[in-house]
Amino acid sequence: MPPLKLENKMTFRKQFARSNIPNSVDSFWILTFIAALALSLSLALPVVSSANAQSDNPQPPTDDDVNAVAKQLYCPVCENTPLDVCPTQACEEWRQLIYDKLALGWNEDQIKVYFVDQYGDRVLAEPPARGLNWLVYIIPPLVFLVGLFVVYRALQAWKKTPDTDQSRLPDNIESDEYIQRLEEDLKNL
Amino acid sequence: MIANIGYGILFITLLVSIYGVGAAYYGARKNDPRWIESARLSMLLTFPLITLSSLSLIYLLVTGRFEHQFVQSVTSSSMPIYLRVTALWGGQSGSLVFWSWLLAAFASSVTLRKWDRDREFLPWVIVVSLVTLAFFLILVVFFENPFTRFWQLPGGDIRAAMFQPQGSSLFLPRDGTGLNPLLRHPGMIIHPPMLYLGFVSFVVPFAFGIAALVTGRTDDRWIRITRRWSLVAWLFLSLGLLLGGRWAYDVLGWGGYWGWDPVEIAAFMPWLTGTAFLHSVMIQEKRGMLKRWNMVLIILTYSLVIFGTFLTRSGVLSSVHAFAQSAIGPLFFAYIGLTFTISLALLLSRWDELKAEGEMTSLLSREALFLLNNLLFMGILVVCFWGVIFPLISELVTGQKVTVGPPFYERATAPLFAGLLLLMGIAPLAAWRHSTFKTLGRTVWKPSLISLIVPVYAFIRGIHQPAALLGFWLAAFVAFVTLHEFWRGARARAKRSGENLFTALWRLAGRNRRRYGGYIIHLGVVLMAIGIIGIEIFQVETQGTLAQGEQITLENYTLTYNSLAVFDTDDGRNVARAVIGVEKSGDYVGDLHPRRDYYLDSQQPMTIPGVRSTWEEDLYVLLVDWQPVSTNSATFKVYKNPLVNWLWFGGLVFIFGTLVAAWPDRDPEPVPVRKKKSSYAAAEA
Numbered sequence: 001m002p003p004l005k006l007e008n009k010m011t012f013r014k015q016f017a018r019s020n021i022p023n024s025v026d027s028f029w030i031l032t033f034i035a036a037l038a039l040s041l042s043l044a045l046p047v048v049s050s051a052n053a054q055s056d057n058p059q060p061p062t063d064d065d066v067n068a069v070a071k072q073l074y075c076p077v078c079e080n081t082p083l084d085v086c087p088t089q090a091c092e093e094w095r096q097l098i099y100d101k102l103a104l105g106w107n108e109d110q111i112k113v114y115f116v117d118q119y120g121d122r123v124l125a126e127p128p129a130r131g132l133n134w135l136v137y138i139i140p141p142l143v144f145l146v147g148l149f150v151v152y153r154a155l156q157a158w159k160k161t162p163d164t165d166q167s168r169l170p171d172n173i174e175s176d177e178y179i180q181r182l183e184e185d186l187k188n189l
Numbered sequence: 190m191i192a193n194i195g196y197g198i199l200f201i202t203l204l205v206s207i208y209g210v211g212a213a214y215y216g217a218r219k220n221d222p223r224w225i226e227s228a229r230l231s232m233l234l235t236f237p238l239i240t241l242s243s244l245s246l247i248y249l250l251v252t253g254r255f256e257h258q259f260v261q262s263v264t265s266s267s268m269p270i271y272l273r274v275t276a277l278w279g280g281q282s283g284s285l286v287f288w289s290w291l292l293a294a295f296a297s298s299v300t301l302r303k304w305d306r307d308r309e310f311l312p313w314v315i316v317v318s319l320v321t322l323a324f325f326l327i328l329v330v331f332f333e334n335p336f337t338r339f340w341q342l343p344g345g346d347i348r349a350a351m352f353q354p355q356g357s358s359l360f361l362p363r364d365g366t367g368l369n370p371l372l373r374h375p376g377m378i379i380h381p382p383m384l385y386l387g388f389v390s391f392v393v394p395f396a397f398g399i400a401a402l403v404t405g406r407t408d409d410r411w412i413r414i415t416r417r418w419s420l421v422a423w424l425f426l427s428l429g430l431l432l433g434g435r436w437a438y439d440v441l442g443w444g445g446y447w448g449w450d451p452v453e454i455a456a457f458m459p460w461l462t463g464t465a466f467l468h469s470v471m472i473q474e475k476r477g478m479l480k481r482w483n484m485v486l487i488i489l490t491y492s493l494v495i496f497g498t499f500l501t502r503s504g505v506l507s508s509v510h511a512f513a514q515s516a517i518g519p520l521f522f523a524y525i526g527l528t529f530t531i532s533l534a535l536l537l538s539r540w541d542e543l544k545a546e547g548e549m550t551s552l553l554s555r556e557a558l559f560l561l562n563n564l565l566f567m568g569i570l571v572v573c574f575w576g577v578i579f580p581l582i583s584e585l586v587t588g589q590k591v592t593v594g595p596p597f598y599e600r601a602t603a604p605l606f607a608g609l610l611l612l613m614g615i616a617p618l619a620a621w622r623h624s625t626f627k628t629l630g631r632t633v634w635k636p637s638l639i640s641l642i643v644p645v646y647a648f649i650r651g652i653h654q655p656a657a658l659l660g661f662w663l664a665a666f667v668a669f670v671t672l673h674e675f676w677r678g679a680r681a682r683a684k685r686s687g688e689n690l691f692t693a694l695w696r697l698a699g700r701n702r703r704r705y706g707g708y709i710i711h712l713g714v715v716l717m718a719i720g721i722i723g724i725e726i727f728q729v730e731t732q733g734t735l736a737q738g739e740q741i742t743l744e745n746y747t748l749t750y751n752s753l754a755v756f757d758t759d760d761g762r763n764v765a766r767a768v769i770g771v772e773k774s775g776d777y778v779g780d781l782h783p784r785r786d787y788y789l790d791s792q793q794p795m796t797i798p799g800v801r802s803t804w805e806e807d808l809y810v811l812l813v814d815w816q817p818v819s820t821n822s823a824t825f826k827v828y829k830n831p832l833v834n835w836l837w838f839g840g841l842v843f844i845f846g847t848l849v850a851a852w853p854d855r856d857p858e859p860v861p862v863r864k865k866k867s868s869y870a871a872a873e874a
Binding site: 063064067085087122123125127131132133135136143147148154157158 | 441442443444448450451478545552556557560561564567568571572575576579582583586587589590591592593594595596597601730731732733734794796814824826
């Protein structure tokens with residue numbers, strides 16, 4: 001790929017910097033960008049997985065069928081270990097239980113409900129969104145939005161602060177006069 | 190005898206540390222250099238003292254003195270010497286001694302630097318370092334003593350105690366239980382020291398930050414002094430995390446490298462704030478801004494370092510990593526609360542003096558983008574912190590424990606990581622102070638367009654997942670921008686000096702190591718991102734029980750179960766090892782040997798995958814189960830992990846970049862003393 005020409009780039013930057021673009025454009029763009037991020041974060045709510053209708057399937061369940069369910073459940077004994085990879089004897093038996101239920105024609109959701117009834121919410125990979133558990137999903141996006149606001153205010157404050165120390169120059173490539181001259185030119189536009 | 194010496198020295202070190210804190214504080218208050226010098230020598234003394242104590246413990250471990258509780262719990266007579274030495278950090282109390290040893294080493298080396306120009310910092314650096322050290326020594330001396338011995342009471346009961354209970358006799362177990370086999374892997378032997386080194390070296394920049402707050406010398410001197418310390422701390426922390434990931438991939442037997450386990454997150458959190466700190470100090474150095482924020486970040490990093498140790502060591506979580514549990518939790522909790530509150534109070538007392546000096550005229554300037562970068566890191570931190578502590582809160586409030594697992598973290602952090610990648614590409618193109626949408630757009634559009642080639646190519650090759658396409662585009666964008674920065678700098682230098690392009694690049698990078706080291710780190714991140722996208726989005730797996738000669742298929746791979754042998758080894762293992770023939774797209778490509786090692790001394794199994802590794806993907810086979818007598822049939826789990834080696838290679842590039850950035854200067858550059866009068870200087874005048 002051909003290198004970008006420095007001289008051309010400099011001229012472009014000069015031209016566009018000269019055109020008086022209102023700062024509101026900046027703010028709009030930057031806020032849109034971060035709001036989009038915040039939105040993505042707030043969408044981090046649990047997704048209800050669709051049920052696997054095993055009952056229509058006359059074949060005996062395979063190991064992969066069992067693992068597909070076990071993957072979404074957590075070992076009630078060894079914390080933070082998914083059931084499909086837990087090596088303990090207890091988990092082996094739980095996997096067998098999943099197999100038996102699948103063979104009886106239960107679907108994924110039914111098996112999950114069964115495990116929750118037996119061992120509590122902790123067997124689920126995420127807490128179900130009800131009661132106190134809502135906090136899990138609400139707090140991070142909320143804090144992020146507060147952070148966003150703080151950053152926005154800080155940026156506004158910066159814009160109003162006079163530069164008391166003009167000696168602080170951006171030293172991108174201090175030792176390289178050519179680049180430094182370029183950066184200087186850009187800065188002094 | 191040896192145990193008594195080791196313990197006695199630990200106790201003396203604790204006294205020396207407490208004395209050092211007092212002497213430094215008194216010396217600073219009375220402005221008496223003799224007391225400060227005495228405190229400095231105390232801090233210097235802690236290292237040889239704890240070295241002696243650690244050597245005593247290592248001696249006990251190596252010579253197999255199983256009458257000591259710690260030795261009995263982490264070693265056995267069948268373990269080789271090197272494992273007995275590294276067993277020092279294989280258990281709770283030993284690892285706390287090791288933590289203190291490393292901290293003493295770093296603290297002592299700080300005392301040896303030239304202090305001429307920063308004399309006023311010295312007493313407060315000593316206070317902070319020695320308070321931290323004293324805290325850990327208190328834990329070791331009073332709560333988690335590695336030198337306790339077993340005593341047989343007259344009734345026949347066995348008790349572990351430091352000093353002989355009345356009427357009892359020393360009890361000598363025949364053998365130790367041995368180190369947890371999971372900890373015998375080379376990755377796990379090096380992983381804890383790396384993390385600990387990262388943890389303890391972050392104490393140093395924190396100590397200087399606090400010293401700056403106390404003395405009122407709130408210019409960026411403390412940041413310049415600790416720049417390399419922070420980089421070194423970050424290097425070790427990164428290495429620790431990477432090795433931890435590799436270890437998980439090699440021995441935990443779930444085909445992954447990162448499980449969002451609370452203890453992994455415990456080490457990840459200080460890394461997040463540390464990374465934000467490394468970025469934002471540049472803004473303070475160059476532009477005199479973000480002074481308050483940098484203080485907040487270093488305070489947070491220190492607190493998270495202690496919090497991380499608390500999570501792993503207090504047993505507050507029981508997870509795959511939390512091998513040890515003890516009653517030191519409340520102490521940790523109190524210490525974190527106290528140090529955090531005092532640090533924040535100090536920060537607030539200097540709030541007005543830490544006003545920004547610079548200005549910027551645009552919200553798209555590089556400063557603003559750095560601030561956004563910090564916001565994203567903090568966003569990830571909030572997700573991690575909340576995910577780790579919510580189960581504890583839930584247990585406290587409702588009595589019911591919940592699991593906050595990978596799906597939560599992945600959904601919440603993925604957009605933030607994507608945002609960071611985007612910024613990594615844009616920020617180098619943004620000008621300091623002033624940048625507008627159009628000027629920035631002008632520099633950004635070319636690389637963004639050119640990098641579209643990668644997702645388009647991926648699309649044509651059949652990859653249609655939007656997340657993967659976006660990820661590949663971002664990775665290509667950052668790679669392109671970063672490589673172009675190298676090219677731009679090297680070409681300009683070559684033009685000016687007449688050197689050829691490679692010499693120009695070499696010299697340019699050599700003279701701007703932090704900048705170009707940083708870019709190499711960015712390239713490492715890009716490679717790692719490619720690996721992570723590969724394994725996270727495209728991993729496939731299957732499992733099946735096969736009779737000998739039977740086959741299992743996973744996409745274009747066909748695996749044949751040939752045989753299985755079960756045998757004992759000299760080093761105390763019972764090994765079941767299968768031979769699997771692998772065909773790729775119909776061509777035989779070799780055999781794999783997944784196995785299960787059962788450690789007889791500790792009675793724990795370890796699953797070692799058989800892995801066929803290429804740049805394209807890893808074929809990762811686990812022996813899940815087998816028929817014990819006939820070995821006729823066995824169950825295998827097979828993973829195909831696309832692009833995962835890019836993650837490891839990216840990790841190497843990442844570490845190389847950090848080394849470049851942190852490499853000491855041949856001639857240390859003179860640090861300009863800031864013109865602005867600090868309040869300390871004013872007070873002195």
